[in-house]
Amino acid sequence: MLYYIVYQTLLILACVALAFLAVFLWRYRYANGAKSLILLVVSTFLWSVCSFIQTGSDSLETQILVMKIGYIGLMFVPPAWLLFTIHYTYREYDLKAWWAFTFFIFPVSILAVIWNDAWAADYWRIGGELIRTGPFLVLECTDFTPLFWISAAHNYVLMAAGAVILIIRLFKGVGLVRTQALLILLAIFLPLAGDVIFTFKLLPIPDQPLTPVMFAVSALLLTLGLMKYNLFMVLPFARQYIVSSLKDGILVFDTETRLIDSNQAAVGMLGLAKHSVGKNIQDIPEVYPIFQRLGSTGQYVTEMEFPNSRTKRMVDIEAVHMRDKQGYSVGLLILMRDITDRMRMIDGIYSQDRLASIGKLTAGVAHEINNPLAIMKGLAELLLDSNIPEETKDDIRIIDGEVERVSTVVQNLLAFSRKQQKEKTRLNINKVISQTLRVEFYEKNTHNIRIVPEFGKNLPEIFGNEMQLTQVMVNIFMNNKEILRGAGGGTMTVSTFEQ
DSSP: OHHHHHHHHHHHHHHHHHHHHHHHHHHTTTSTTHHHHHHHHHHHHHHHHHHHHHHTOOOHHHHHHHHHHHHHHHHHHHHHHHHHHHHHHOTTOOTTSGGGGGGGHHHHHHHHHHHOTTTGGGTEEEEEEEEEETTEEEEEEEEEOHHHHHHHHHHHHHHHHHHHHHHHHHTTSOHHHHHHHHHHHHHHHHHHHHHHHHHHTOSSSOSSOSHHHHHHHHHHHHHHHHHHSOTTTSOOOOTTTOOTTOSSEEEEEOTTOBEEEEOHHHHHHHTOOGGGTTSBGGGOTTTHHHHHHHTTTTEEEEEEEETTTTEEEEEEEEEEEEEOTTSOEEEEEEEEEEOHHHHHHHHHHHHHHHHHHHHHHHHHHHHHHHHHHHHHHHHHHHHHHSSOOHHHHHHHHHHHHHHHHHHHHHHHHHHHHTTOOOOOEEEOHHHHHHHHHHHHHHHHGGGTEEEEEEOOSSOOOEEEOHHHHHHHHHHHHHHHHHHHHHTTOEEEEEEOOOO
């Protein structure tokens, strides 16, 4: 009697829980996989209700009628389960597609055989009375035909196929999705195990199907998942949208703005906690400010500090609304792209453009300077050929030399603008310094500054660029000139020697 009470109590719990699930799922009937899941729950509910009535009836006619009605649920459960797993993991398919109904051709054919009294004997052979097995009165089934075993094999294959699809597609996901998959698999395998135990009589228990009782446990598991893990509300998307190997960070939200998945790149960028999946975006402090800033534009660039590397990087953040074929919103996708290297490359291009502009400007300026320099040099050469005092010619030679030096500087600017390599030649260091001092001696004499050259003899030639070396000497002499001028004058000794 205790076994009977427990059995019937579990059936009542199963019916109540399944009815609750059916009503709840109807609210989310447009969610991915919800329609096939509703069919699965309703079929299971019908099977459980008929099992409860059948176990409590002592009428042969009532049990036969209720068993036939319950068989509608029994035969619809396997195809509904397979369709649910397909829709649940491969969201691009639609239950309304014509191929989905091909799964129900064989179950409907079996139901037609069972409900036709002339054909029913081809499926099973039922005796004309009820027999007692433990506390139950059950139909006497004298034999199962090959068609029965074909039907059983068909159901087991569909159930196993759905389980394989769920394992392959979902166990690659994040922690919450794996928990969902485990709960769903347990919920469907428990009734399947009960059916196998009853069909093949694997346990010494009363000859009464265990499947409806197992559905009670399954319903409780699904209810637990619904309350604790947002089961069926947080539906996983196909992994084609969540590619873990991408360097771009990806966050996926459902229509209720709950985080349903994220890839490793997003976790690294934001430092997301493991329990963030399943939470509303407002309850995730690492993500909510990003969501708020997206605003109406749906995209912006910001500087972020990556928690793992503690480095600041430029990140391009974009929100994409995902829609199905009918145009209904199925979720929100936030993409985070590290563009630091790209920004640096763009800055480099801008720098090159600026240098190119400077080069063009320099070339123009050099061209304008070259013209008056040519005139000055030509006039200096004419004066040197004229009959003027020799002292004046010395001054003109200094002017001519400095014009030549300025011309060399201009040529150097042109070389820079054209990015030409500067030419190096063999030089006499004493000659370079002497030419520079001729100008410096002339200038510094007027500031009470005396320059004393002390050049070494027979020094070896050096290899370098005369213009650049002259510029170095001029800079050194000008610095010393400023120091001596501040002191009211003095003597600067310039020495060269071999060491």
